[in-house]
Amino acid sequence: MKRVFVIGVGLTKFGKHEHLSTRDLFFHASKKAIADAKIDINDVDGIYFGNLSSDRFEHQAHTAAINASNFSSRNFPSTRIEDACASGGVAVAQAYLAIKSGLHDTILVGGAEKMTNLSTPEVTDVLGTCADNIFELPHGITFPGLYALMARAHMHKYGTTKEHLSMVAVKNHFNALKNPYAQFHKEITLEKAMNSVIVSDPLNLYDCSPITDGGAALILTTEEKIKNLDVTPVEIVGVGQASDSISLANRKSLTSIEANKIASKRAYNMAEITPKNIDVAEVHDCFTIAEIITTEDLGFFEEGKGGKAVEEGITSIDGDLPINTDGGLKAKGHPIGATGVAQIIELVHQIRGTAGDRQLNGVKYGLAQNMGGSGATSVVHILKEVD
Amino acid sequence: MDSILNSFIDGLKNEKILYNRCNQCEKDFLPPAYHCPTCGNDKLEIKEAKKEGTIETFTVVHVAPTDFIEEAPYIVGIVQLNNNLRIMARIKTTQIENIRIGDKVKAAFDKNKQDVSILFFTF
Numbered sequence: 001m002k003r004v005f006v007i008g009v010g011l012t013k014f015g016k017h018e019h020l021s022t023r024d025l026f027f028h029a030s031k032k033a034i035a036d037a038k039i040d041i042n043d044v045d046g047i048y049f050g051n052l053s054s055d056r057f058e059h060q061a062h063t064a065a066i067n068a069s070n071f072s073s074r075n076f077p078s079t080r081i082e083d084a085c086a087s088g089g090v091a092v093a094q095a096y097l098a099i100k101s102g103l104h105d106t107i108l109v110g111g112a113e114k115m116t117n118l119s120t121p122e123v124t125d126v127l128g129t130c131a132d133n134i135f136e137l138p139h140g141i142t143f144p145g146l147y148a149l150m151a152r153a154h155m156h157k158y159g160t161t162k163e164h165l166s167m168v169a170v171k172n173h174f175n176a177l178k179n180p181y182a183q184f185h186k187e188i189t190l191e192k193a194m195n196s197v198i199v200s201d202p203l204n205l206y207d208c209s210p211i212t213d214g215g216a217a218l219i220l221t222t223e224e225k226i227k228n229l230d231v232t233p234v235e236i237v238g239v240g241q242a243s244d245s246i247s248l249a250n251r252k253s254l255t256s257i258e259a260n261k262i263a264s265k266r267a268y269n270m271a272e273i274t275p276k277n278i279d280v281a282e283v284h285d286c287f288t289i290a291e292i293i294t295t296e297d298l299g300f301f302e303e304g305k306g307g308k309a310v311e312e313g314i315t316s317i318d319g320d321l322p323i324n325t326d327g328g329l330k331a332k333g334h335p336i337g338a339t340g341v342a343q344i345i346e347l348v349h350q351i352r353g354t355a356g357d358r359q360l361n362g363v364k365y366g367l368a369q370n371m372g373g374s375g376a377t378s379v380v381h382i383l384k385e386v387d
Numbered sequence: 388m389d390s391i392l393n394s395f396i397d398g399l400k401n402e403k404i405l406y407n408r409c410n411q412c413e414k415d416f417l418p419p420a421y422h423c424p425t426c427g428n429d430k431l432e433i434k435e436a437k438k439e440g441t442i443e444t445f446t447v448v449h450v451a452p453t454d455f456i457e458e459a460p461y462i463v464g465i466v467q468l469n470n471n472l473r474i475m476a477r478i479k480t481t482q483i484e485n486i487r488i489g490d491k492v493k494a495a496f497d498k499n500k501q502d503v504s505i506l507f508f509t510f
Binding site: 120121122124125128132134135136137138139140141142144145148149150152153156197198199200201202203245247248249250254 | 392395396416417418424443444445446447448449450451452453454455456458459461463464465473474475476477488499503505507
């Protein structure tokens with residue numbers, strides 16, 4: 001089996017791009033990734049593309065073929081992946097498999113989402129398609145609502161507080177100040193986070209990731225190919241994915257996400273490491289409670305201690321285990337299909353030493369966890385510095 | 388061929404909460420499935436749940452999807468019925484501020500705008 005390396009990364013600014021569509025966002029991110037890898041588009045064998053719903057957002061499906069034809073007439077195999085908010089991460093996992101198996105040498109993989117052209121209730125409707133349309137949606141539940149249900153259960157069982165939730169938002173907004181690609185460059189106080197308008201009690205506006213346009217792309221290739229390239233490769237050493245019931249009520253637990261536990265265990269086993277080896281992590285903080293629960297699921301903290309870890313500064317950029325150094329979904333933004341790919345880009349920057357003002361020291365291993373729905377899909381990648 | 392969901396949906400029309408019980412491991416579960424999510428067995432029984440349960444968690448939805456904007460704010464909860472069988476539904480009360488995890492609630496049934504039978508819970 002082949003070893004798989006990231007050799008190029010590209011990101012658009014996250015935020016509102018009034019005059020750009022999904023195809024533009026992916027093209028611009030891809031072009032940057034190709035330039036960063038110092039290759040030519042003709043060196044690419046195929047494209048994997050993560051996207052939730054260009055169908056509903058822009059009335060445009062079949063976007064994978066559009067992405068291929070944007071480059072040249074090379075007739076690439078081009079495949080779109082839809083796994084709710086994990087679409088980007090799963091696209092990377094599929095690209096990894098294509099190279100690992102020996103089928104392809106070099107793959108362009110990324111994701112994009114164009115969301116800001118719809119109103120908030122309309123976006124809520126589109127995202128709602130990721131929940132169960134018989135057992136959840138008829139009751140008027142939303143994604144903030146689903147995570148609010150988990151938040152209240154976690155607070156009740158473990159004593160996690162509203163302050164703990166807001167501290168995640170404060171931390172991630174602080175980290176985004178140093179990320180030029182982030183949607184928000186606005187430091188917030190705990191008081192401001194605590195007192196923002198209620199979305200779905202106990203979650204308020206600052207507990208929720210925003211509506212975002214953006215694209216992200218990577219170039220993956222083999223050990224043989226990197227020998228002739230003047231780049232700093234980062235190896236993907238662990239990949240794990242798992243699914244569960246999409247209906248929250250019917251999972252084993254309301255205070256932890258089983259798919260996260262299984263996906264991360266698979267990734268740790270493949271990488272032959274434990275959670276203690278991880279130097280930096282990108283976790284799917286679509287809502288502040290998701291970061292708290294996920295850091296427990298990934299084995300960083302005991303169940304129920306995720307809130308305390310934020311309070312103690314362990315997950316701050318100067319803490320023992322920095323989480324979401326790029327601002328996370330909360331402050332960097334959450335253009336659905338791009339999210340899982342952008343997480344991996346941050347790890348690549350931290351490992352190769354190109355993270356600018358938010359650069360950490362001595363990062364050897366980074367972990368990215370990308371999640372779909374209320375946790376029915378989880379995909380985990382572990383990246384490692386090349387010795 | 389039949390849909391595994393039809394018995395559940397028909398149950399709601401007749402004001403019943405129907406669920407699956409696995410003949411092999413005896414676990415109860417929802418949503419209905421073709422195989423038991425615990426042991427994988429496909430010999431499943433359809434059972435009727437008691438029309439009462441306990442609130443396991445809840446949220447007050449303020450920002451609602453387009454179809455529900457006029458109804459907000461409203462409460463959505465997850466209620467434990469029996470043997471770890473849980474279900475999501477609205478919790479209707481005039482005293483939103485008094486609702487607590489662990490409260491006992493009773494099942495009731497209503498029709499939505501599309502004339503589909505909907506389960507909810509009340510005190």
